[in-house]
């Protein structure tokens with residue numbers, strides 16, 4: 001039964017749209033939603049939805065609490081793309097920036113807003129994901145971020161955590177953000193095998209990334225090892241050196257393990273950390289809450305498991321205070337992982 005307060009919320013019909021909104025100021029975002037879903041994100045948890053999330057991080061993390069640089073989540077990665085897209089850590093982001101820019105220009109939105117809107121919609125296209133907050137109204141970026149703000153997979157854990165701390169994130173928040181690698185694949189680490197996923201379910205926002213990174217690494221999916229890559233446990237899967245180390249470092253291994261069989265916790269902590277990331281460097285009092293425009297994600301169909309052919313004996317226990325959960329093994333021959341199909 002709807003609560004009494006829900007019953008009296010008035011919705012306005014949005015002009016030129018099939019949608020209604022609680023806040024009329026959010027109406028224009030429904031047009032962006034329909035355009036993005038139809039023409040870029042395809043309402044699916046595919047390459048373009050994944051990339052839309054990655055660019056949120058690479059734009060926003062250009063921010064420092066201690067040094068005078070970086071406007072944070074301000075769209076500088078598009079506005080000053082001539083500078084930022086040349087940085088090695090942003091390899092492949094040029095495509096995403098180029099994809100999103102025309103949607104912003106066509107709908108009269110800033111680059112900071114389009115990046116964070118597309119990221120939230122892209123995440124919502126992935127079953128199991130939380131519905132992220134979306135605040136609108138970021139002003140245009142005024143300067144590029146300098147090189148060196150985006151962590152690289154070959155950096156040590158202390159170096160990455162120091163960079164994240166300088167942007168205001170704790171180790172626990174770093175790990176929560178890395179739930180993103182549950183819906184992710186690499187094009188640039190090994191360019192001979194584009195679309196190589198980090199877990200066996202790149203189309204689902206599930207906990208498999210936190211399980212599979214704890215398994216003993218055995219092989220490289222393509223012509224590896226490449227810089228930032230270590231052996232993975234499954235044929236066709238790629239493991240980043242940073243994810244491998246986060247799963248094993250004393251500073252983070254217990255948090256990593258805590259997500260392995262706890263989808264609700266992982267989703268909640270990811271949403272909280274993304275809420276912070278998406279407004280880094282912004283004055284939230286000047287932004288309007290248009291979260292109502294973000295679609296409600298479907299439930300994941302995956303329950304935490306060991307991939308076929310793997311058991312608890314293949315786990316490299318790292319957390320010193322709790323044992324890795326015992327999970328069911330999927331039946332069938334040893335699991336292999338297919339690439340994420342390219343989207344134009």
Ligand code: HEM
Nearest residue numbers: 050051053054057151152153177180184185186187188189
């Ligand atoms: C320690 C920090 C991180 C490192 C070292 C890292 C590194 C990487 C690398 C090397 C790739 C593959 C890029 C390619 O070869 O195409 C990647 C993909 C990706 N990353 Fe991260 N990442 C980090 C944190 C994050 C965070 C915080 C987010 C989002 C909140 C994120 C979201 C993604 C996504 C969604 C992809 C897949 C993109 C696609 O499939 O198109 N990453 N990351």
Ligand SMILES: [Ca+2]
Nearest residue numbers: 182201204206
């Ligand atoms: Ca997954």
